Amino acid sequence: xxRSVTVFNPGGxxxxxxxxxxxxxxxxxxxxxxxxxxxxxxxxxxxxxEPGAAAIEVTFGGSEFRFEAELVAxxxxxxxxxxxxxxxxxxxxxxxxxxxxxxxxxxxxEGLRAYLCIEGGFDVPPVLGSRSTHVAxxxxxxxxxxxxxxxxxxxxxxxxxxxxxxxxxxxxxxxxTGEITIRVVRGPxxxxxxxxxxGTFLSSNYTxxxxxxRQGLRLEGPVIEASGGKYDILSDAVVFGSVQVPGxxxxxxxxxxxxxxxxxxxxxxxxxxxLPLLAQVTPGTMLKFVEISVTEAQxxxxxxxxxxxxxxxxxxxxxxxxxVTVNGTVYEMGIQFRRTDIGQSTAGMATVSLPGVRxxxxxxxxxxxxxx
Amino acid sequence: xxxxxxxxxxxxxILPAGDQALMVEFGNEISPSVNDDVYALADRLSxxxxxxxxEIVPTYRSLLIAYDGFQFDYxxxxxxxxxxxxxxxxxxxxxxxxxxxxxxxxxxGGQDGPDLxxxxxxxGLTVEEVVSIHTSVSxxxxxxxxxxxxxxxxxxxxxxxxxxxxxxxxxxPAGSVGIxxxxxxxxxxxxxxxxxxxxRTPVRLFDVTAEPPSLLQPGHFVRFVPVSIDQMVxxxxxxxxxxxxxxxxxxxx
Numbered sequence: 051x052x053r054s055v056t057v058f059n060p061g062g063x064x065x066x067x068x069x070x071x072x073x074x075x076x077x078x079x080x081x082x083x084x085x086x087x088x089x090x091x092x093x094x095x096x097x098x099x100e101p102g103a104a105a106i107e108v109t110f111g112g113s114e115f116r117f118e119a120e121l122v123a124x125x126x127x128x129x130x131x132x133x134x135x136x137x138x139x140x141x142x143x144x145x146x147x148x149x150x151x152x153x154x155x156x157x158x159x160e161g162l163r164a165y166l167c168i169e170g171g172f173d174v175p176p177v178l179g180s181r182s183t184h185v186a187x188x189x190x191x192x193x194x195x196x197x198x199x200x201x202x203x204x205x206x207x208x209x210x211x212x213x214x215x216x217x218x219x220x221x222x223x224x225x226x227t228g229e230i231t232i233r234v235v236r237g238p239x240x241x242x243x244x245x246x247x248x249g250t251f252l253s254s255n256y257t258x259x260x261x262x263x264r265q266g267l268r269l270e271g272p273v274i275e276a277s278g279g280k281y282d283i284l285s286d287a288v289v290f291g292s293v294q295v296p297g298x299x300x301x302x303x304x305x306x307x308x309x310x311x312x313x314x315x316x317x318x319x320x321x322x323x324x325l326p327l328l329a330q331v332t333p334g335t336m337l338k339f340v341e342i343s344v345t346e347a348q349x350x351x352x353x354x355x356x357x358x359x360x361x362x363x364x365x366x367x368x369x370x371x372x373x374v375t376v377n378g379t380v381y382e383m384g385i386q387f388r389r390t391d392i393g394q395s396t397a398g399m400a401t402v403s404l405p406g407v408r409x410x411x412x413x414x415x416x417x418x419x420x421x422x
Numbered sequence: 423x424x425x426x427x428x429x430x431x432x433x434x435x436i437l438p439a440g441d442q443a444l445m446v447e448f449g450n451e452i453s454p455s456v457n458d459d460v461y462a463l464a465d466r467l468s469x470x471x472x473x474x475x476x477e478i479v480p481t482y483r484s485l486l487i488a489y490d491g492f493q494f495d496y497x498x499x500x501x502x503x504x505x506x507x508x509x510x511x512x513x514x515x516x517x518x519x520x521x522x523x524x525x526x527x528x529x530x531g532g533q534d535g536p537d538l539x540x541x542x543x544x545x546g547l548t549v550e551e552v553v554s555i556h557t558s559v560s561x562x563x564x565x566x567x568x569x570x571x572x573x574x575x576x577x578x579x580x581x582x583x584x585x586x587x588x589x590x591x592x593x594x595p596a597g598s599v600g601i602x603x604x605x606x607x608x609x610x611x612x613x614x615x616x617x618x619x620x621x622r623t624p625v626r627l628f629d630v631t632a633e634p635p636s637l638l639q640p641g642h643f644v645r646f647v648p649v650s651i652d653q654m655v656x657x658x659x660x661x662x663x664x665x666x667x668x669x670x671x672x673x674x675x
Contacts, residue, residue, distance in 0.1 A: 311567030
């Protein structure tokens with residue numbers, strides 16, 4: 051069977067996204083990419099993919115996808131009640147989808163966006179070095195637009211180390227319910243705001259408006275006062291997480307589909323470590339902002355990434371086949387062991403039982419491709 | 423603080439832009455010399471290529487410099503960038519590129535420029551005078567932004583300035599040349615837009631298969647050259663056949 055996934059029903063909106071189209075902002079090309087970079091990183095890590103392999107970003111749920119071949123996959127990000135042929139799936143744990151099986155998303159019960167990551171990644175033609183879809187400029191994805199029913203998506207070559215049983219440890223799965231505190235660093239135009247304006251921003255509750263989208267989160271709340279009422283600047287470059295304050299004094303957090311430049315004062319920039327939280331907020335969610343230093347923000351993002359990449363995600367029971375030659379006779383054998391390392395190959399001890407013989411064999415190296 | 427501090431050199435200055443980027447500001451105005459400083463730094467960084475250098479985004483008066491915050495400390499990047507800026511004499515930084523003028527053929531008025539008459543009326547000029555004024559200047563490409571390949575052009579004669587449309591169009595055809603206040607520009611892609619449309623160029627300003635994808639680069643200049651409908655049709659045919667080359671010239675004052 052061809053390694054592909056068919057879109058049965060795109061649901062709310064389903065988009066091919068990867069780590070983004072960096073490098074072309076000077077030509078006005080939006081970075082786009084996933085809203086929740088951590089969910090993509092984790093999904094690809096669990097599958098042994100390249101960190102930026104393309105996934106399907108499912109927003110609002112209601113989508114259905116059919117696997118046309120046996121494929122290892124994982125759902126990360128928000129909890130949109132995924133199920134495989136009717137059996138509920140847990141986010142953050144890889145599963146083997148058999149050929150013909152159908153993955154369905156329900157409505158969001160926590161968060162807003164889920165990511166379907168697959169061994170090898172979705173293989174649409176890259177445009178300017180990325181598979182990300184930027185709908186506004188019709189670039190990337192499948193013909194520049196959202197996925198629609200009937201679309202067939204090729205899956206890239208299997209990674210040599212995709213494992214069918216890996217999972218993100220529970221302590222690393224964060225919650226996006228209740229009131230959320232977002233850490234920010236000072237923005238480039240921080241000093242354009244009055245002390246009282248900065249105070250308002252850092253002490254008030256802001257509510258995510260339903261006019262929010264992949265381009266930005268519009269927030270409702272107290273007006274932030276700029277010195278001399280000047281909210282406009284000469285257009286300059288913005289980043290993922292720039293907090294702009296336009297003339298109405300209500301902040302807008304720029305997200306994945308942001309334009310490359312903007313003409314409003316930027317009071318703050320969201321710390322990278324907290325962007326995944328913003329990617330998952332639903333309209334009506336209450337946010338609070340606290341200021342930290344850039345050094346602190348970098349330390350937090352590094353700690354978080356290290357915790358993810360060094361966590362014991364591949365602790366599942368793995369099985370492999372092999373053979374042992376005893377006195378000239380070859381015995382086929384099965385090996386089962388608990389995998390605990392994260393290298394490209396696996397070493398460990400395996401206990402092997404053969405008729406009339408019992409011994410312990412040392413397994414020096416088992417290529418991951420043999421573990422299925 | 424503020425006004426009392428002109429003894430202290432205010433620019434260039436380094437501003438924070440999150441945990442993975444810095445912004446260097448060279449001024450707070452639209453001026454060729456400030457914009458030259460932006461491109462001079464962009465060029466020097468590209469040549470010297472410090473290990474932390476990521477994507478750079480030049481704009482009117484500032485340069486955004488991205489770096490990998492997982493790998494490089496803010497303090498280090500800030501310090502090295504400061505050294506980089508102070509090593510600069512600050513005088514006649516200039517730009518290392520020789521300014522190139524791209525001559526874009528434009529069919530003015532008619533279907534391609536439905537607002538030309540309105541712009542003329544607003545200016546109290548004839549349509550011919552508006553075209554003549556619009557085509558008499560080499561416009562500096564200060565930056566590319568807003569949408570893929572969209573050039574922010576500077577230098578338009580304010581006699582033909584005109585407010586934006588009261589109600590933006592839901593679809594402006596690719597190549598449309600417009601005026602908004604004292605700015606002029608070209609829409610590289612079909613999009614909604616509120617600029618007064620005075621003409622259209624068949625030249626494709628943005629093509630993902632081209633290297634680089636944007637025909638115009640920041641620091642380039644643009645001159646609009648009026649063409650007839652017949653010439654327009656001929657140029658479009660050549661573009662479709664892949665044998666059209668945009669005329670370029672050296673900048674002459």
